[in-house]
Amino acid sequence: MKAARTLSDPPSLLEWCPGIARSMGFLVLLLLCAPAAFAHPLKGEATGFITGFRHPISGLDHVLAMVAVGLWGAQLGAPAIWLLPVAFPMVMAMGGMLGLMGVPLPGTEYGIALSAILLGAAVLFEVRPPLTIAALLVGFFAIFHGHAHGAELPPGQNAMLYSIGFVIATGCLHAIGIGVGTVHRWSWGQKFLRVAGATVTMGGFFFLWKAIA
Numbered sequence: 001m002k003a004a005r006t007l008s009d010p011p012s013l014l015e016w017c018p019g020i021a022r023s024m025g026f027l028v029l030l031l032l033c034a035p036a037a038f039a040h041p042l043k044g045e046a047t048g049f050i051t052g053f054r055h056p057i058s059g060l061d062h063v064l065a066m067v068a069v070g071l072w073g074a075q076l077g078a079p080a081i082w083l084l085p086v087a088f089p090m091v092m093a094m095g096g097m098l099g100l101m102g103v104p105l106p107g108t109e110y111g112i113a114l115s116a117i118l119l120g121a122a123v124l125f126e127v128r129p130p131l132t133i134a135a136l137l138v139g140f141f142a143i144f145h146g147h148a149h150g151a152e153l154p155p156g157q158n159a160m161l162y163s164i165g166f167v168i169a170t171g172c173l174h175a176i177g178i179g180v181g182t183v184h185r186w187s188w189g190q191k192f193l194r195v196a197g198a199t200v201t202m203g204g205f206f207f208l209w210k211a212i213a
Contacts, residue, residue: 048158052165055149056173061112061207062145064200066170068119069138070177071193071200075126075184076134083131084138085174089167091139092146096166099150100159108151111144113208120200123193145170 056062066088073084098105105111119141121127122134129137149166153159180196183189 048161049165051154051157052149052162052167053169055152055162055166056145056169060203061116062148063173064203065112065115065119065141065145066173067177067180068116068123068197068200070174070179071123071181071196072119072127072134072177073174074178074181075123075193076128076131080131080134081178081181083135085171085178087135088138088142088145088174089170091142092149092170093163093167095143095146096150096163097146098143099147100153100163102151103147105144105147108144108148109211110208111141112148113204113211115141115144116204116207117201118204120197120202120204123197124201125197126190126194 056066069084069088073081076084095105118137122137150159150163153162181193184193
């Protein structure tokens with residue numbers, strides 16, 4: 001017979017998946033109900049979703065920051081483990097709309113690089129701010145990532161499907177971070193996550209140097 005879990009045991013990833021899945025599904029539904037916000041030609045529908053899905057995973061700067069959100073959420077535990085990975089794509093979708101509409105956002109590349117630096121540092125040092133502060137920080141950087149995705153919509157592709165694609169890809173990257181972050185329950189896992197955070201931070205400094213150069 002399976003032993004009962006004690007209060008000191010951290011929640012497993014599977015216990016949080018339903019909540020994350022429902023939140024991601026709600027976000028996709030919002031995007032589907034707002035076609036007016038994506039006033040682009042309805043061509044290339046077959047490739048729009050695939051292009052959008054590939055966009056976040058094609059840039060290492062995006063990957064590092066999005067995985068770091070999941071790692072940090074796993075370190076912080078409930079409710080941050082699901083709130084941060086939901087807050088990021090929701091705010092990112094709004095940033096994507098700004099990019100699609102051609103609204104300028106100065107310093108996008110700097111914001112993306114800084115997101116990797118600060119989120120990686122949060123994992124490295126196991127920073128535990130109030131949940132509201134953590135969510136605001138994640139949401140602030142999500143605007144830059146979303147704007148970059150939206151501004152790079154290929155001509156002739158369906159903007160709505162493209163947006164849904166990059167939102168879902170972002171959720172998958174968060175899920176990877178959460179999955180890896182569950183090793184935090186062990187002492188060796190805590191050290192591993194700090195190394196991972198340091199790696200993300202160094203990657204962020206590299207991309208910041210590229211943006212400045």
